Amino acid sequence: MSKIIYTLTDEAPRLATYSFLPIIEAYAAKAGVDVETRDISLAARILAHFPERLTDAQRVPDTLAELGDLAETPEGNIIKLPNISASVPQLKAAIVELRSQGFDLPDYPDEPTSDEDKDVRARYDKVKGSAVNPVLRQGNSDRRAPASVKQYARKHPHRMGAWSPDSKTNVATMGVDDFRSSEKSVIVPAATSAKIEFTGDDGTVTALRDGIALKEGEVIDATVMRVGPLREFLKAQIARAAADDVLFSVHLKATMMKVSDPIIFGHAIRAFFDDVFEKYGADLAAAGLNPNDGLNAIYNGLESLSNGAEIRAAFDAAIAAGPALAMVDSDKGITNLHVPSDVIVDASMPAMIRTSGHMWGPDGAEHDTLAVIPDSSYAGIYQATIDDCRAHGAFDPATMGSVPNVGLMAQAAEEYGSHDKTFEAPGTGTIRVIDASGATLLEHAVSSGDVWRMCQTKDAAIRDWVKLAVTRARASQTPAVFWLDETRAHDSVLIGLAKTYLADYDTAGLTIEILSPVDAIDYSLERIRRGEDTISVTGNVLRDYLTDLFPIMELGTSAKMLSIVPLLNGGGLFETGAGGSAPKHVQQLVKEDYLRWDSLGEFLALAASFEHLATTTDNARAQILADTLDKATATFLDENKSPSRSVGSIDNRGSHYYLALYWAQEIAKQTVDAELAADFAALAKLLAESEETITAELIAPQGHPVDIGGYYRPDDAKASAIMRPSETLNGALASL
Incomplete structure (x- = not known):
C-alpha cells in the first residue's frame, strides 16, 4: 500500500488536524493510500528524551529520529505541519504542563554544574529551538504561490497600509x-574530522567541540559577534x-x-x-x-x-x-x-x-x-x-508579481546548522577550528562573552540547489537570481561554486544572475511592481526571510504558499506554511470554541504529496486525488470558505467540511476512474444535501469556553470531540 506520513505538531495546526485528518484518511483509503501519523510535537519530543523517568504506558518513541531516517530514503513522503520552535520560556512552560499531567520530568537547568544537570540540559537542548526542520529537511526548498492562490489574491486583494514619504521607519x-563582517570561509580539501578549541591568552586550552565530521568539498564558515x-x-x-x-x-x-x-x-x-x-x-x-x-x-x-x-x-x-x-x-x-x-x-x-x-x-x-x-x-x-x-508607496496585491524561492537548506546548511557549534567566548584569547592533522582551518581572536559560531554546508546540497534553480527557471520560464554578496566570505565561496555547477546545465534562453541581496531585492521589487515574477535563489536564512516577506505582501500570509522539499534521495517533504499566528488561535478556541486557523496550506501540501506518490508508486488513483484536490481548492477559494473572524460563522471545522464537499464533487465528476467516481458521487450528494444541518452542527457549540486538556499536550478524546461536533459529517465520512 502507498503511504503518506502526516505529522502531528502543536497549537492550532494540531487542533485542526483532529478535524481534517479523518477526511484525509477516508478519501486516501479509496486510492489505496495509507495515512500514518507521527507525533513530533514539542511535548512528544521532550518525553522521547527521558524514557527512563517514565512508566511503560507513558513512554513515547523518538518519532523525529524515525522520520529523519525516512527522509533519507526514496520512500519518504512526509507532510509536515508547523511546529513550535521552542524558546527557553516555552520549553519551561511545556515541562510544567507535562509534570502536571503526571510525567516525571526534571527541571530545565539554567546553569548546570553537576554531571547530571549537564546531561539533562543536553537532552533539553536537543528539543529547544528548531529541532525538527534540520532533521527532516534532507533536501532543498521550492516555495511558491500556487496559481489558484495567486489568482484569488488578485481578485480579492488584502488590505495594505498606506506609506508616507515622510515615514521615519x-x-x-x-x-x-x-x-557578517567577521566571517571567514574555506572549502574542505579532503574528508577529515575537526574540533573547536579556545586558547586563552594565558595559554590554557578549552575543548569546545570535538568529532565534527567534514566531507571533501564541504564549505565551512566561522564568525564572531x-x-x-x-x-x-x-x-x-x-x-x-x-x-x-x-x-x-x-x-x-x-x-x-x-x-x-x-x-x-x-x-x-x-x-x-x-x-x-x-x-x-x-x-x-x-x-x-x-x-x-x-x-x-x-x-x-x-x-x-x-x-x-x-x-x-x-x-x-x-x-x-x-x-x-x-x-x-x-x-x-x-x-x-x-x-x-x-x-x-x-x-x-x-x-x-x-x-x-x-x-x-x-x-x-x-x-x-x-x-x-x-x-x-x-x-x-x-x-x-x-x-x-x-x-x-505600498505594493498592490491586485497587480504585483511574485517572488518564488529556491532555498539552500539541505543537510542543515549554513547558519541553521550552527547551534551545536555556537559558543560564548569563555575569556580573551583565540577560538580555532582544527582538523585531524592539527592544521588550523579557521580562527578568530575573541574577548569574553563574544558570540562565536561555525557553520557547515555540504557540497551535495549546493549542487542540488543549483540544479533545482535551473529546473525551476526552465519550468516556469522565469528569471532566477542568486542572492550572493561577493564581499561576504561565505557568499564569495558560493559564487565560485555556483558558477562552476551552472556550467553543467544548458541555460540557453534562461536569465540567471548573481546579485548581492540588496541589489537582488531592488531588482525583484522593481519587477513585482510591474507585475513580473522573479525566482529568488538563496541560502537558508534568506529562504526563511523571503518566504515570509513576499507572500505576506502578495497574499496577506505565508501560510498560503506551496512548500515542496524534493529530498536528495528521491523522497518528498511537503510543508504546510507558517504557524506564527497559531498561539492566538488556540487562545480563541479555549475562550469561545472557535478556531480561526486556515488549513489552506495543508490542502496545498496534501495535493503535492498525492502527486508525488502517484509518480513514485504508479498509483493512478493518487493522481486523481491530487488533480481533484487542486480543483476543489480553487473552488474553496472562489467561494470564500476560509475561516471567518468571528463566532457565529464557519471556522476551521466548517472550512474542512466545504473542502470535503468540493473535493468529493470533483472526484465524482472526473472520467478517468468510473468506480471511484461512483463511490464519491454518493458522498458528494449526501454532503451537499446536508449542508444546512452540518453547518448548524458545526456552529452551534461556539461561544463557550472549552477544555482541550493541555496547551502543549492536548487530551486526544477531548480535542477530537471539540473539533468534530457534527455527527452528520462524521457519519457521512464513515459511510465512504
Whole structure:
C-alpha cells in the first residue's frame, strides 16, 4: 500500500488536524493510500528524551529520529505541519504542563554544574529551538504561490497600509564587528574530522567541540559577534529611537537561532535597562533571572524576591524614561522585549512593512519604528524594501508579481546548522577550528562573552540547489537570481561554486544572475511592481526571510504558499506554511470554541504529496486525488470558505467540511476512474444535501469556553470531540 506520513505538531495546526485528518484518511483509503501519523510535537519530543523517568504506558518513541531516517530514503513522503520552535520560556512552560499531567520530568537547568544537570540540559537542548526542520529537511526548498492562490489574491486583494514619504521607519544594523563582517570561509580539501578549541591568552586550552565530521568539498564558515561593540550599538539605537521619536524594537530569531539570538536578545534588555542591571544585576543573577529569557520571565521571578517590588518599579521607571517600546500586545502591556520568541524577524518585519511601516505602541496606536537587527548579513533587504515603499508607496496585491524561492537548506546548511557549534567566548584569547592533522582551518581572536559560531554546508546540497534553480527557471520560464554578496566570505565561496555547477546545465534562453541581496531585492521589487515574477535563489536564512516577506505582501500570509522539499534521495517533504499566528488561535478556541486557523496550506501540501506518490508508486488513483484536490481548492477559494473572524460563522471545522464537499464533487465528476467516481458521487450528494444541518452542527457549540486538556499536550478524546461536533459529517465520512 502507498503511504503518506502526516505529522502531528502543536497549537492550532494540531487542533485542526483532529478535524481534517479523518477526511484525509477516508478519501486516501479509496486510492489505496495509507495515512500514518507521527507525533513530533514539542511535548512528544521532550518525553522521547527521558524514557527512563517514565512508566511503560507513558513512554513515547523518538518519532523525529524515525522520520529523519525516512527522509533519507526514496520512500519518504512526509507532510509536515508547523511546529513550535521552542524558546527557553516555552520549553519551561511545556515541562510544567507535562509534570502536571503526571510525567516525571526534571527541571530545565539554567546553569548546570553537576554531571547530571549537564546531561539533562543536553537532552533539553536537543528539543529547544528548531529541532525538527534540520532533521527532516534532507533536501532543498521550492516555495511558491500556487496559481489558484495567486489568482484569488488578485481578485480579492488584502488590505495594505498606506506609506508616507515622510515615514521615519528605518532599520538599524551594526555593519562592523558582527557576524557578517567577521566571517571567514574555506572549502574542505579532503574528508577529515575537526574540533573547536579556545586558547586563552594565558595559554590554557578549552575543548569546545570535538568529532565534527567534514566531507571533501564541504564549505565551512566561522564568525564572531563582538559583545562590546554590540552593547555600544544597542545603546546608540535606544538613543536614536528616542531622538527620532519612534518606537524601539528588536528583531531576531531566537527560536531558529536558538543559541546566538537569545544571547543577543539578552544584551538588548541589558542595554535598555542598563541602570537597573547596574544596581540590581547581582540580585537578579542570584535568583536565576536571566535577561536572555525576556522581561516576562524576570517579572515573574521578581515575585519571590524580598525587594522584587522595588526592582519592578525600577524597570517600570526605565521604560517610562526611554523611547517608547514596540508592543506585542498593548492591551496587556506585553512589549517587544517581553519574550524572545514573540518577535521573530521573518514574520515581524513583513507585518510592519505591510502596515505602513508601523508597529503598535504602548498607547494602542500605530507608530513609525526603528527596527533593530544587529547582524548586517540580511538587514539590508528590509531597509531596501522600506526605502522602496517610502518612495513608491505600498505594493498592490491586485497587480504585483511574485517572488518564488529556491532555498539552500539541505543537510542543515549554513547558519541553521550552527547551534551545536555556537559558543560564548569563555575569556580573551583565540577560538580555532582544527582538523585531524592539527592544521588550523579557521580562527578568530575573541574577548569574553563574544558570540562565536561555525557553520557547515555540504557540497551535495549546493549542487542540488543549483540544479533545482535551473529546473525551476526552465519550468516556469522565469528569471532566477542568486542572492550572493561577493564581499561576504561565505557568499564569495558560493559564487565560485555556483558558477562552476551552472556550467553543467544548458541555460540557453534562461536569465540567471548573481546579485548581492540588496541589489537582488531592488531588482525583484522593481519587477513585482510591474507585475513580473522573479525566482529568488538563496541560502537558508534568506529562504526563511523571503518566504515570509513576499507572500505576506502578495497574499496577506505565508501560510498560503506551496512548500515542496524534493529530498536528495528521491523522497518528498511537503510543508504546510507558517504557524506564527497559531498561539492566538488556540487562545480563541479555549475562550469561545472557535478556531480561526486556515488549513489552506495543508490542502496545498496534501495535493503535492498525492502527486508525488502517484509518480513514485504508479498509483493512478493518487493522481486523481491530487488533480481533484487542486480543483476543489480553487473552488474553496472562489467561494470564500476560509475561516471567518468571528463566532457565529464557519471556522476551521466548517472550512474542512466545504473542502470535503468540493473535493468529493470533483472526484465524482472526473472520467478517468468510473468506480471511484461512483463511490464519491454518493458522498458528494449526501454532503451537499446536508449542508444546512452540518453547518448548524458545526456552529452551534461556539461561544463557550472549552477544555482541550493541555496547551502543549492536548487530551486526544477531548480535542477530537471539540473539533468534530457534527455527527452528520462524521457519519457521512464513515459511510465512504
